[in-house]
Amino acid sequence: MRRWNGWGEEGVDAALPERARDLLAQLVGPGTPTTDVRLDDVVASVPASRLVDEVAWTTDARDRVLHARGQSLPDWVALRSGRLGAVPDAVARPTSDAEVRAVLAVAAQRGARVIPYGGATSVVGGVTTRPSDAPIVSVDLGGTSGLRSLDEVSGLATFGAGTTGPALEAALEPAGRTLGHYPQSFERSTVGGWVVTRSAGQESSGVGRIEALFAGGHLESPVGPLDLPTHPASAAGPDLRQLVLGSEGRLGILTDVVVRTSRIAPATRVNAFVMRDWDAALDLARSLAQRRLPLTMVRVATPLETATTFALVGEGRSQAMLRRYLGWRGLGPDQERCLVLVGLSGATAVVDAAAGEVAKAVRERHGVGTPGVGRAWRRDRFKAPNLRDALWSSGYAVDTLETAVDWTTLPELAADLGRTLRHGLDADDERVHAFSHLSHVYPTGTSLYSTYVFRLAADPDQTLDRWRRLKRAASEVIVRHGGTISHQHGVGADHAPYLSAEKGPLGMAALKAVVRTFDPDGLMNPGVLLAPEGS
């Protein structure tokens, strides 16, 4: 069973390896663990619902607590401390379009607000219940899960929006097909959530981001349904799918999602390389992104992330052997090395030829292949988030943030962001360990994905305050350098104040007008995507 207040499975040991504990003690100080509140105690103290049980929903206290939060750092602080602030007044579990329509209608009659709830993996406050004068209904889409139809001739598959990654791939696999969308949250996030947050999978360089995979579907809005046809291409004016992509529940509830699937490729691999320094790694990544190769991904860790990754997940002996091997291959100092992962997929001969071209590009820049590391990364890639549980239990908060910029802007932005995060808690005399990687590369630019770790404070409000200051400072750096406020996590409530810097006044007015058209009475997900007026 999933932890109610974390990421991993209940009962699975979330201890931090000793090596990692030592490293963090050295970098930010010894961990300062706090005591977690018990679920039963939170449920016992939950305020009374402002709604009554209806056919459309339940007001069960436990259910309401379990739907109060997602996976952002403020969500974690709330769930671990029991200071939830607000919980939904009711939880609905519709299983059909008609039931979704009924929930929206009853919510409107009761003056309630609605928060669509997919896998609840939002890290930007997308499903977070905030204090509100109006009652809140969380609409859990788990009951819509499943494959509705598969058109094998066209490769189009229709899924209920609440279908999670593993269920979706398992439904396609017998037909030899795949969607190939693998966000790190794959095991828990849903296809509906992916669409409305403009998600990027780890292998999106191959099949494309969810924008490219979303063929059409069905949305239930407070003023009526919207059907999105699956034309392979169209010149019939603006594409309405683009309104739904990234709408984050503000326009209504996406109930059906039609996706473009592809045949499972005969050959898929991830090869790992170590480059002698950041400049060589960047040059390699840019050069690969600008060629026409069957890439699924190029992932480049900064020297600090490379060292941290090896310390967090590696075993002492194999680490030492790898270090000796890299030294023997003339790779220069440990602390400057960068790990690069390159994914390829396609027909076997095409992948073999591309792998040869990648290896040549690596050799030309004096990099070295590290056999086995890429395979291990692919095997364990969805386990990495369990480290969040382990870090928290050891007294550390960890959060991530991401952006995308042109290649020319990257070096300055990356340096400024790293500096800002590392010194963000100087006033508290606390250190921050911050490191980054490029998670997705494009011909004209790249994403930059940063992780930062700091110590928990004894008072949860102080931990929250530390996070707020770091998040604000980092977001301001991103905006100042012209980066997008989100490459993949979406806007939610946490990024909403920064959206106008990117869209401009006319753009914001247009977005608000669209939201008003679908939801004139402001029923849907208030505070998400568009910051409340005057905030």
Ligand SMILES: Cc1cc2nc3c(=O)[nH]c(=O)nc-3n(C[C@H](O)[C@H](O)[C@H](O)COP(=O)(O)OP(=O)(O)OC[C@H]3O[C@@H](n4cnc5c(N)ncnc54)[C@H](O)[C@@H]3O)c2cc1C
């Ligand atoms: C450990 C971890 C790793 C992650 N890695 C990635 C990654 O690699 N790539 C990436 O893109 N993201 C990643 N994320 C972020 C998150 O998983 C994505 O934003 C994901 O798309 C959210 O899907 P979900 O089903 O969990 O949506 P939720 O979190 O349930 O909801 C997200 C938003 O969409 C709305 N919503 C959900 N379903 C619907 C629907 N059917 N109709 C209308 N509105 C809806 C919600 O109200 C909310 O505003 C990660 C998150 C975590 C915790």
